[in-house]
Amino acid sequence: MAITSRxxxxxxxxxxxxxxxDSPYFEGWKAYDSDPFHLIDNPDGVIQMGLAxxxxxxxxxxxxxxxxxKASICTAEGVDDFRDIAVFQDYHGLPQFRNxxxxxxxxxxxxxxxxxxxxxxxxxxxxxxxxxxxxCLADPGDAFLVPVPYYPxxxxxLRWRTGTQLIPVASGSKNGFKVTRKxxxxxxxxxxxxxxRVKGLLITNPSNPLGTILDRETLKxxxxxxxxxxIHLVCDxxxxxxxFGQEFISIxxxxxxxxxxxxxxxxxxxxxxxxxxxxxxxxxxxxxYNDAVVSCARKMSSFGLVSSQxxxxxxxxxxxxxFVERFIxxxxxxxxxxxxxxxxxxxxxxxxxxxxNGGLFLxxxxxxxxxxxxxxxxxxxxxxxxNNVKLNVSPGSSFHCPxxxxxxxxxxxxxxxxxxxxxxxxxxFVNQNKEVVAPRKKRVLGNLNLCSSSKRMDEFxxxxxxxxxxxxxxxxxx
Numbered sequence: 001m002a003i004t005s006r007x008x009x010x011x012x013x014x015x016x017x018x019x020x021x022d023s024p025y026f027e028g029w030k031a032y033d034s035d036p037f038h039l040i041d042n043p044d045g046v047i048q049m050g051l052a053x054x055x056x057x058x059x060x061x062x063x064x065x066x067x068x069x070k071a072s073i074c075t076a077e078g079v080d081d082f083r084d085i086a087v088f089q090d091y092h093g094l095p096q097f098r099n100x101x102x103x104x105x106x107x108x109x110x111x112x113x114x115x116x117x118x119x120x121x122x123x124x125x126x127x128x129x130x131x132x133x134x135x136c137l138a139d140p141g142d143a144f145l146v147p148v149p150y151y152p153x154x155x156x157x158l159r160w161r162t163g164t165q166l167i168p169v170a171s172g173s174k175n176g177f178k179v180t181r182k183x184x185x186x187x188x189x190x191x192x193x194x195x196x197r198v199k200g201l202l203i204t205n206p207s208n209p210l211g212t213i214l215d216r217e218t219l220k221x222x223x224x225x226x227x228x229x230x231i232h233l234v235c236d237x238x239x240x241x242x243x244f245g246q247e248f249i250s251i252x253x254x255x256x257x258x259x260x261x262x263x264x265x266x267x268x269x270x271x272x273x274x275x276x277x278x279x280x281x282x283x284x285x286x287x288x289y290n291d292a293v294v295s296c297a298r299k300m301s302s303f304g305l306v307s308s309q310x311x312x313x314x315x316x317x318x319x320x321x322x323f324v325e326r327f328i329x330x331x332x333x334x335x336x337x338x339x340x341x342x343x344x345x346x347x348x349x350x351x352x353x354x355x356x357n358g359g360l361f362l363x364x365x366x367x368x369x370x371x372x373x374x375x376x377x378x379x380x381x382x383x384x385x386x387n388n389v390k391l392n393v394s395p396g397s398s399f400h401c402p403x404x405x406x407x408x409x410x411x412x413x414x415x416x417x418x419x420x421x422x423x424x425x426x427x428x429f430v431n432q433n434k435e436v437v438a439p440r441k442k443r444v445l446g447n448l449n450l451c452s453s454s455k456r457m458d459e460f461x462x463x464x465x466x467x468x469x470x471x472x473x474x475x476x477x478x
Contacts, residue, residue: 032047044390054276096311101120128304131161132304133288146202148170150168204238211361216249223266237269239359240270242412268286345423351430352364369433373403389425
């Protein structure tokens with residue numbers, strides 16, 4: 001049967017590429033999957049630095065599981081609960097699960113705000129939660145404003161099956177990619193001129209890919225903007241507990257303490273994928289201050305429920321106050337240490353990163369390695385990094401970054417030894433182009449910082465895995 005004829009049997013969704021799987025962001029994952037690095041079995045493989053996972057505190061979780069076997073219905077200690085958990089559960093979710101998640105959300109935000117368990121709606125991960133909120137708020141053709149750069153998965157999560165649009169809100173490195181009221185107004189007015197109905201604004205806090213945290217004044221400005229325009233505000237706060245050296249401010253605090261607004265317009269997307277490091281559990285949350293949205297989302301959650309077995313385990317774990325407090329504290333401490341080690345390692349070869357205090361990644365500036373400051377040259381450099389340096393980092397263009405040369409580098413999904421190999425590979429590659437990226441004392445550009453430390457780069461470079469084949473150089477002209 002001819003391809004055209006066969007395609008006519010399928011839907012436009014089945015034959016289209018709305019998922020975005022062919023983007024460089026996902027292409028890098030495929031490169032890793034085909035040749036995954038292993039310290040012993042495959043030391044020359046691709047190191048996965050494109051996956052924002054938090055694996056720094058798995059030992060704490062494993063310790064808790066061993067000490068609490070009753071939390072699982074699949075152990076001798078917990079089997080008595082098997083029947084009650086395994087049978088049909090209401091799509092509202094187990095009460096103890098919603099109570100525990102609401103309490104955890106409050107603890108992550110320093111207990112400065114309380115969350116109502118009756119407003120907690122579960123979904124299959126943050127992906128399902130974003131799509132659910134898009135279905136609730138917008139019709140096909142409607143749009144959400146989204147400051148750039150933004151997570152590439154949003155193009156899939158909010159657009160693919162809902163038919164909604166994403167309109168970029170401009171930002172740049174001169175002010176650290178900080179979203180301003182003028183940028184929001186400009187994007188909104190352009191949409192109006194193009195006869196596109198804007199139904200909401202989507203922000204991520206902490207930002208993916210920037211790792212920056214929105215300050216109180218910016219959040220107040222954002223709330224004021226959506227309130228005046230009478231559009232929704234969707235706040236992705238899935239990295240709320242991956243913050244160090246600075247206090248995270250939730251949108252929930254702003255609307256309770258700082259500014260009056262129509263609360264029906266405020267919605268939070270949350271999950272346990274990043275803060276707890278449980279992406280495989282698919283625990284996504286929609287928390288809305290709008291009763292109608294809660295009601296609709298709860299009905300829609302039937303298409304992506306969290307398994308009752310997972311709910312039962314999570315409820316037990318998050319109800320343990322001592323464990324939760326220790327986990328949040330230790331996670332922030334370890335993440336800060338990893339952030340410091342990696343930024344220092346990059347600084348030794350003159351690589352700057354955007355100053356950040358959150359997330360599981362760094363926003364790395366390699367624009368001096370580009371022949372020309374274009375997306376095309378960024379992709380040339382990216383392919384060298386993937387194919388020769390053997391690191392899966394994500395190019396800024398896949399995040400809709402308006403400036404060439406930025407790359408997101410995930411740093412919390414690997415052990416210390418793998419991190420050292422990654423830094424050694426970067427050092428080896430950059431040293432072939434010393435005249436371009438010679439270390440500088442300070443870079444004056446927005447919120448870029450060049451970290452300094454007395455730590456030992458020699459330890460990274462003395463690794464037996466650090467010698468690499470010579471990579472092709474990408475000579476810079478600017």
